[in-house]
Amino acid sequence: MNQIDIESTDLNLLKVFEAIYDEGGAGRAALRLGVTQSAVSASLARLRSVYADPLFVRTGRGLAPSLRARELRPIIGEALDKCRQSLSLARPGAAGFAGRSLTLGLSDDFEIALGREAIAALAETAPGLRLIFRQTHSRLAADMLMAREVDLVIASGGLTAPALRRVTVGQGGYACLVDPASLAPGAQALSLDEFIRRPHVLVSSGGFIGAVDEVLHGHGLTRRVLAATTHFSALAFLLRGGDALATLPTHAARGLAAVAGLRLLPCPVAMPGYAIEMGWRADALRDEAVAVARRGLLVLLQGYDWSGAEAPVAGGRR
Structure with a gap:
């Protein structure tokens, strides 16, 4: 040969x-x-x-x-x-990144909450850089970084490989989404009984068991999962016109409530919080485009209200 x-x-x-x-x-x-x-x-x-x-x-x-x-x-x-x-290095401080692309790995709950703001942030800090959103989640993010399928990731954990670097940018929480037409007039919260009584739509990468089921099991309670989907964005269509509810990360619930005419309500079950992290390969910051994009996105992420549950009245695996 x-x-x-x-x-x-x-x-x-x-x-x-x-x-x-x-x-x-x-x-x-x-x-x-x-x-x-x-x-x-x-x-x-x-x-x-x-x-x-x-x-x-x-x-x-x-x-x-x-x-x-x-x-x-x-x-x-x-x-x-x-x-x-x-x-x-030969062109330090060169204006713009025309022709360059940066791939950001994230699940669609983060894309719903942050996608538009991320585009705007990079348009300002890294003009000319094209942003590619690529779907991932905490069990895949590290492997996708190591395989260079993504340049940066936003995930709820899983970034522990020695060759990776990560920073915690917030603490996530949960909220419920329902069709406002299924609520009593003036209702601002769900009781635990109503939460259990209603059918649920689960968002999960697979199966019919989520974090809510684990928490309810600890209280000797169960819920009825009517359907499961792999994408948070599907809830904008699956919840309309029925009495089903979904429990999902608050940041995604706020975004969907704002555009889909759904009602965001506090979760009547005390759910555990989770760390939200940004991760990258240890050697990635030698690329000026990645370094500049990381700085711009960190400003956005660290200034975001991850746990607030305020949303217009109508407008993790859960």
Whole structure:
């Protein structure tokens, strides 16, 4: 097997690999890179020859990475990050980050509460930087950081790997959401009896048992879970027109109440709090784009009211 000489290999091919992997198609990769689709296809053919692997397989939804491509993604990503870091040292304080993207891993409860403000914060502190929200949760966040699938994460725990750094930005709590039409006139709270009586919609990555069930079990109580979903945003549709309720992080409950015409009410069961953290790879801050974005997002996160339950009257796994 002949050894490949780096001096005879066009390193721009690595940028093409990254773009195809992230965008899931040659056409979208071409738009990202500002080149023609035929140029991307030609580069992919050369990449396949270099790595002796198809790398990407066509599916009904675009190009899916092969096992070898999945192995290569963190290695190539790290190499490109090092190049970007070296260039940022050559241009300290350069204005704007045009053409750069930053991937923020978070679950949709955080995206509901903070997404718009995060976009605005980075538009001010890192002009030109494109923000990509990528879904994750506390059991996946660390692995996604280590695999360089995300640059920064906001999560409720799970960021304990030695190669990661994290900072606690707040303490989360819980609230309930219901359709206001299902409440008695003037009702401002749910009794424990009504909380137990109503059917519940659970938000969980899998199964029908959540933190509420564990707390109720400690009091010798149970609830009836009518349905379960993996996305908090679905509650805007699942709760309307019925008497079901959902218990979810207060920050997401406030956001959904404000836009979906749902009523936010205090949870009648004392729920445990949880730490909200931002995490990143230990070496990531050598990239100026990540460092600047982290500073801007920390200001936003540390100034956010995580536990407040105030919301318009109508407007974790829970």
